[in-house]
Amino acid sequence: MTEPTPPTPDAPMRDVAALRRNIASRKRADKSFFISGALIIFVSLGILAVLFGNLLSEGWPALTQTYYTKADKSGFGRDDLGGEITRVGDGWTVQIPLATLSDIKDSDVSKGLVGKKVGIVGRLRGGAIPQIIVREIGLADQIAAADITGTLERTQTPPAKPGDEAEVVYNILPGPLAVNVDKIPAEEKSALVSGTPVAFKMDDRVKEGRFTARSVSPLITKNFFTSFPSRNPGEAGILSAWVGTLLVMLVTMLAAIPLGAAAGIYLEEYAPKNRLTSIIEINIANLAGVPSIIWGLMALGLFVYTLALGRSVLTAGLTLGLLVLPIVIIATREAIRSIPNTIREASIGLGATKWQTIRYHILPYSMPGILTGSIIAMSRAIGETAPLVTIGALTFIAFLPRSPIPPIQREISVEQQSTYDLAVAKDPSTPPPQPQLHFTGGEWLTSEFTVMPIQLFQWVSRPQLEFHQNAAATGVVLLAMTLTLNGLAIFLRFRLRRNLKW
Amino acid sequence: MTATATPGNLKFTATPPTEVLGPVKARVKDFSFHYANGFQALKSINLSVAENQVTALIGPSGCGKSTLLRSFNRMHDLYARNRYHGEIILSPENINLVGPELDPIEIRMRVSMVFQKPNPFPKSIFENVAFGLRVRGERNKAYVNQRVEESLRGAALWDEVKDRLDQSGLALSGGQQQRLCIARALATDPEILLFDEPTAALDPISTTKVEDLVVELKKTVTIVIVTHNMQQAARVADYTAFMYLGELIEFDVTNKLFTTPTNPMTEQYLTGRFG
Structure with missing residues (x-):
């Protein structure tokens, strides 16, 4: 035991003031970094808010309703009649509070109708778009009792300033009016709900003056997903686009994930650590940053021309697969690196071979990371446009590739038929060929295609506002797809990593 | 380098090896080891x-x-360009454990290892123990079940986990995890069991359990244990080797080495004057 020594009185005093000045100056640096960091975060949040605000305001009409502009001279016309559909007994009626047909073309047909008693017949022309035909009552024999009836009146507003065109407006008197849409087939009616707002459009290319009623309920409806692109923006849909995206993604997935995971495993577990390996590693990181259009050029040369795969789903899938391969490789390597060496040693120490260690430990434990990386790679690939434009994806596709799930068909092949033809020519009693089983599973790979971003681009590059609405709707769907994929990645990461604690 | 690192005025000389009394399981002969970076770790x-x-x-x-x-189980082979010189002869076949002609997998099937930090696989307790059998391609379910139970009993863990064999091995406490690793090493019926500071990460009670286990296990298996803890060596070991800077300074029966060391360096180390 030693006695604690009392402090010596002549020990020099510490300069506490200097100490505090020193602390204050170091804390200032602390604070300035904090402030600049917080500032950057706030600015980024602001930009993000603007981005989302813009996106929502652009996309909102796509989510809620669509409408036609008056300036449109092509195709179907403009806001003519609007109202809500209601169910009356077994029939459907559209209550039209205002019957201003502001956009009937000032044609002879229309002029001839002025002052006459006119009627509008509910008609259906495919899709969920009831089509209305204006006929002069008495001339048309198919006018139903409850269709819109009234007197057509023409009013002309003088131009606001000299040089402007006078605005011609047709009114059906009196309003409100009701239209019988009883002739809507049952399957169309099932899509209609009381209170669904509808509008009637006029097609002035048709002699009688034809109106189409279009649901102004959300644009992103079943129809949007089940219709091909069309010259009529109201009828255009993204069927070929989302099917194309799906098929291309399927090929991308099959190409990129096994290849990327295998490459990652090889580089981490097998490759000797030498100069060549490090050059490969650096170049994989570099490949991830190669502009996507360069990949498109490479694919055009390699897949389309050299390998003659055509502008097909296969070419597109392989191109995007190569594009995202570095992402999958890097994700795989990161995931494998996070597994502690003690696990490898434990497995090897028990007499497992390298492959057994990988198969039973490395691969399962790195799976969350590989999956997450792969999904993020897919969500990158899903939005890629440039390489697909380069390899020549079509912008307007009104057909679907054959289903990847092969229907089993019995067919008489061309060879069978020609053999039979030859044989019959010699011996008429030859029995006809028997149909044989054919699996038509691979055809989709060689089919031409379009994908969502290209469809979006095609619509947005057209002058009509309606197509811009469709583009916005496509954008919303695309965004929903990528957000879903990213959400799935986050979910998987949390879910699968819960059991892995080192 | 060795001269400056040698403490005090001690002569840095190794005492000639003592022969063991009973049968020899493994004999290390003129064994040197170089790491990939050229460092000679054993002389x-x-x-x-x-x-x-x-x-x-x-x-x-x-x-x-x-x-x-x-x-002893060629763990160094996992990392490229580590070099062995000399021999470790395993009885009774007289094969050289570090010979390049011998498949390290064969050695690891006969020489198992328990590591410093408990490292169960993030799998069920059962699968942890059964892994050594699974990699051998053992498909007989009854046999696997039997070996798992025997190994867990051998590692004094059976009573604690018999009702939750399907739970994750990571759900166990640190001491239980280490005994699970011992059971895992036992399941393949090794001839030599290597312990690399098995209690360094454990609390005193778990340490006691593992030490008791080591003493119990030597009835069936030859044990080599690395420890920082001299008391632990005194408690569990029959023979003790004192090493310093890659050389074997003294090797003797534990009692003798701890009470009457022949080499003054051993004495200095045991009395806590360096190390």
Whole structure:
């Protein structure tokens, strides 16, 4: 035991003031970094808010309703009649509070109708778009009792300033009016709900003056997903686009994930650590940053021309697969690196071979990371446009590739038929060929295609506002797809990593 | 380098190896080891490991005791360009454990290892123990079940986990995890069991359990244990080797080494004056 020594009185005093000045100056640096960091975060949040605000305001009409502009001279016309559909007994009626047909073309047909008693017949022309035909009552024999009836009146507003065109407006008197849409087939009616707002459009290319009623309920409806692109923006849909995206993604997935995971495993577990390996590693990181259009050029040369795969789903899938391969490789390597060496040693120490260690430990434990990386790679690939434009994806596709799930068909092949033809020519009693089983599973790979971003681009590059609405709707769907994929990645990461604690 | 690192005025000389009394399980002959970066971690080690006895390797950090231990089942082969020189002869076949002609997998099937930090696989307790059998392609379910139970009993863990064999091995406490690792190593019925500081990460009670287990296990298996803890070596080991800077300084029966060391360096280390 030693006695604690009392402090010596002549020990020099510490300069506490200097100490505090020193602390204050170091804390200032602390604070300035904090402030600049917080500032950057706030600015980024602001930009993000603007981005989302813009996106929502652009996309909102796509989510809620669509409408036609008056300036449109092509195709179907403009806001003519609007109202809500209601169910009356077994029939459907559209209550039209205002019957201003502001956009009937000032044609002879229309002029001839002025002052006459006119009627509008509910008609259906495919899709969920009831089509209305204006006929002069008495001339048309198919006018139903409850269709819109009234007197057509023409009013002309003088131009606001000299040089402007006078605005011609047709009114059906009196309003409100009701239209019988009883002739809507049952399957169309099932899509209609009381209170669904509808509008009637006029097609002035048709002699009688034809109106189409279009649901102004959300644009992103079943129809949007089940219709091909069309010259009529109201009828255009993204069927070929989302099917194309799906098929291309399927090929991308099959190409990129096994290849990327295998490459990652090889580089981490097998490759000797030498100069060549490090050059490969650096170049994989570099490949991830190669502009996507360069990949498109490479694919055009390699897949389309050299390998003659055509502008097909296969070419597109392989191109995007190569594009995202570095992402999958890097994700795989990161995931494998996070597994502690003690696990490898434990497995090897028990007499497992390298492959057994990988198969039973490395691969399962790195799976969350590989999956997450792969999904993020897919969500990158899903939005890629440039390489697909380069390899020549079509912008307007009104057909679907054959289903990847092969229907089993019995067919008489061309060879069978020609053999039979030859044989019959010699011996008429030859029995006809028997149909044989054919699996038509691979055809989709060689089919031409379009994908969502290209469809979006095609619509947005057209002058009509309606197509811009469709583009916005496509954008919303695309965004929903990528957000879903990213959400799935986050979910998987949390879910699968819960059991892995080192 | 060795001259400056040698403490005090001690002469840095190794005492000639003592022969063990009973049968020898493994004999280390002029064994040297170089790491990939060229560092020589072991210098001409000569040592005999007695069958069904516990041999402890002690010494300060960096003395090469873990390196020597990991040579017994060729753990160093995992990392490229590590080099062995000399021999570790395994009885009774007289095969050289570090010979390049011998498949390290064969060695690891006969020489198992328990690591410093408990490292169960993030799988069920059952699968942890069964893994060694699974990699051998063992498909007989009844046999696997039986071996798992025997191994868990052997590792004194059976009573604690018999009702939750399907739970994750990571759900166990640290001490239980280490005994699970011991059971995992036992499941393949090894001839030599290597312990690399098995209690370094454990609390005193778990440490006692593992130490009791080591003493119990030597009835069936030859044990080599690396430890930082001299008391532990005194408690569990029959023979103790003191190593310093890659050399074997003294090797003897534990009692003798601890009470009457012949080499003054051993005495200095045991009395805590360096290391």
